[in-house]
Amino acid sequence: METIRDMEPPPHIIGIKHFVDYKTVDEILKSKNFRQGSHQESQPFxxxxxxxxDHGEHFERRRLEAPLFRKEALEYYEREELLPLISSSLEECEQNRGADGLVRADLCLLVRNMLARISAVTTGIDGVDTPERTDAFRTYVEQLGTGATVEWSTEDHGEVIERILAIRQGFVEEFYGPSVERRCELIDQFRAGQISEDDLPRDLLTLMYLHWNEDWDDELPLREATLYTVASSQTTTHAVPHMMMHLHEWFEVHPEDYEKRFDREFLKRAGHEAIRLHLPSPALLRIALEDVTLSNGIEIAEGERVACLFTPANRDTSVFGDDAKSFDPYREVPDVKPWGFAFGGGEHTCIGRTLVTGLSARTDGDEGTDGTLVNIALALFGAGIELDPEEMPAFTELSYHDAYGRFPVILRDL
Amino acid sequence: MADPELHVKINSLICEGTAYCVRINPDVFGIGTDGLGEVLVDRPAPEFEDSLEEAATLCPTRAITY
Structure with missing residues (x-):
């Protein structure tokens, strides 16, 4: 099975200028002469x-939301939410013990369930507290993600948007609406002096309704919540199967490293390599705000949309070495982020990156958390994860994304 | 008087020059001639700690430590 594939550009970026080298992509993402140009069709979501x-508006919104990712908040999520959720999710897997005594699971679903609850906490969605409710929430988030990335869908885009908007209504009725209602009641109590600010939940929806901006439309919190629920689960859900596949292959060739499957630093490096090679957002678009001449001499006209292809940029041999197109948990790239453009760049760098990579990554200069990739990998190896020899993983056919749609595993030690 | 426990640094390898830190605290942070963030006061007084935390958290690439 080919586990590292070249990127197939989806239809929506064919016909516009593509940039595939690390240096040029980096320049465009950092430049203040461009604005966000992705998610044109997925505007409803x-x-x-x-x-x-972009720019001033982005700064103000980011400033409002950044406290969700303070060091103390990240430590809380990891210690009080992520680790217990990982444990309970694995315990639930034991209910699927087969006649042969083995526990089998689809890693794609398992990780998505783990992350669903975390994303609910950071976003401010209540009631994701039983296996049934988690499954329902996870399904909604998965569908919302399909709508929010409709540009990458291989299905008819109009049909996808219509279908997902209808599904979103169910999400609003079952989860989002009641969560907002509770928070608004609490905020009213706070404003009436009946409770202190410390009594308010610390999540996205509370922040938005507490600090409402009159320039916002009434549905903006729903779209922001969609972003948070989708993005906070998507990266890890996307990355963990790739990480497990590459480690499976690595350990076959390097059996002496198998004992490192519980080594946090080794797993961190493996996680970085997995997301470097397999980006959850393989390409982003930018629109020039004025006529721009890039450092390589290429001219871009005001209003022109260009595509930054992260997948080839993250495999740029001039940056990541001659073997950039292969997985190497010992790769040393001292001058760039080890995950390359997996979290974008510039002011649009993913606000939730530290949830995934942890704060103790080399680039943070701080100790504190290890992130979702390391903690989930540790738990999976603790559960004795193996690929299921009777059922191979398969890539999704519903999207141009470099993602597994199914990843059967055996959890031998459960 | 500067608090010796506050030591502000910007990792120039990961700073991407968004200048968000300058917007939060222009007394401590500036933009260098290379377009990247620079520390103007590397050992600021204790009352700057809250704004340093905000700047460090807000920095899109988490390039700031203190």
Whole structure:
């Protein structure tokens, strides 16, 4: 099975200038002469969210939301939410013990369930507290993600948008609406002096309703919540199967490293390599705000949309070495982020990156958390994860994304 | 008087020059001639700690430590 594939550009970026080398992509992402140009069709889902606004407006929105990712908050999520959720998710897997005594699971679903609850906490969605409710929430988030990335869908885009908007209504009725209602009641109590600010939940929806901006439309919190629920689960859900596949292959060739499957630093490096090679957002678009001449001499006209292809840029041999197109958990790239453009770049760098990579990554200069990739990998190896020899993983056919749609595993030690 | 426990640094390898830190605290942070963030006061007084935390958290690439 080919586990590292070249990127197939989706239709929506064919016909515009593509940039595939690391240096040029880096220049464009950092440049203040461009604005966000992605998510044109998916405006109903992500419109005016943090992902799609720029410059001053982006700064103000990011400033509002950044406290969700303070060091103390990240430590809380990891210690009080992520680790217990990982444990309970694995315990639930034991209910699927087969006649042969083995526990089998689809890693794609398992990780998505783990992350669903975390994303609910950071976003401010209540009631994701039983296996059934988690499954329902996870399904909604998965569908919302399909709508929010409709540009990458291999299905008819209009049909996808219509279908997902209808599904979103169910999400609003079952989860989002009641969560907002509770928070608004609490905020009213706070403003009436009946409770202190410390009594308010610390999540996205509370922040938005507490600090309402009159320039926002009434539906903006729903779109921002969509961004958070989708983005906070998507990267890890996307990355963990790739990480497990590459480690499976690595350990076959390097059996002496198998004992490192519980080594946090080794797993961190493996996680970085996995997301470097397999980006959850393989390409982003930018629109020039004025006529621009890049350092390589290429001219871009005002209003022109260009595509930054992260997948080839993250495999740029001039940056990541001659073997850039292969997985190497010992790769040393001292001058760039080890994950390359996996979290974008410039002011649009993913606000939730530290949830995934942890704060103790080399680039943070701080100790504190290890992030979702390391903690989930540790738990999976603790559960004795193996690929299921009777059922091979398969890539999704519903999207141009470099993602597994199914990843059967055996959890031998459960 | 500067608090010796506050030591502000910007990792120039990961700073991407968004200048968000300058917007939060222009007394401590500036933009260098290379377009990247620079520390103007590397050992600021204790009352700057809250704004340093905000700047460090807000920095899109988490390039700031203190």
């Amino acid at each position: 992500f419109g005016d969210s943090l992902l799609t606004i």
